[in-house]
Amino acid sequence: MVSSPQVADPSSTFLRDALLIAGFDLRESLRTRRALVLALLYLLVSAATSYGYVQVIRIAEEAAQEMLAQAGGAGDPAVAAAGVDFMQDQGYRGLLYVFAGGDGDLVGHLATYPPMVLVFAYLSLGFLPWLIALTSYDMIAGELHLRTVRFIALRTTRGAFVVGKLLSQLALVAAIAALATVPVLVFGAAYLRSFDLGKNFLALVQTWPILALFAFAILGPVALASQLVKGPGAARALAILLLFGQWIVSAVAMAIDDMRPFSFLTPFHYKTWFFYPGLVDKLLAAAVCVAMCAGYTWLGFQIFRRRDL
16 A cells, blocks of 8 residues: 655745745845845935934024023023023924824824934834835846746745745835934934933834834835836836825825725825724734735736746
8 A cells, every 4th residue: 555645734845935936036136235234225314314403403402492581591400401402392382282193092192202202203114115115126027028037937836935925025114224323322322411322222223023923014115016017117106106196195084084984095095004003003003014925926926826937
């Protein structure tokens, strides 16, 4: 009697193949200009944001000290420092209302974050979608264009290939997002008189998962675009167009209630959810970001799985 051959568990094979593809693609990205360009762009934005912030604070301090001098209070250093801190606090509160969309409860919680960290997070959340669209658009389309995916398809499934590519891009963006926090600490410690290095470092550690999860949500529409077309140029244009359309829908939904249900389909709707004080809100935002990435990627995969390689 001939025994039947042992069959490997499909789920373990899928995961193993996806991780192998992710590791290989990540190493390839680190050897090419992709990772370098992504890192330099993000570091440039982080450095420019940090430098701009400290310069604004220094200008505000000088203006406050000059006003206090004209009012006769410059002779007392304690009075001058209190005046400067008051002016900074008022300006910071105004910025928080913009970030929170006028939500008073959210403003109160945001005030617990160090100002420099919150400015960095706000601008990063605004910049990340376009950075990802410009650097990750060809994760699938590039392989289709070069037809190298034909050789990979002989060794693994198309699903494992897509998931591996997605995980590679997520790991790359998450690592560079962590690296981009360095200028915040460097410029803050070098130029701000009351910069608390430990407090800002802990706040950046808490902020990093927000950037990584939001990047995960953005990668979903980009992966969708990359699976729909064969050429990298078309994939880049489609990814930018799709994200821009979602951003428009999210912005319009803030003013028109009838558009609000459509905004739930965009990653931009969930940017502020991570900053609410409740743990449930944070976990829900994380789950939505993962689900959005999976959903958009799955939609694109319905075309990719039938595509002639």
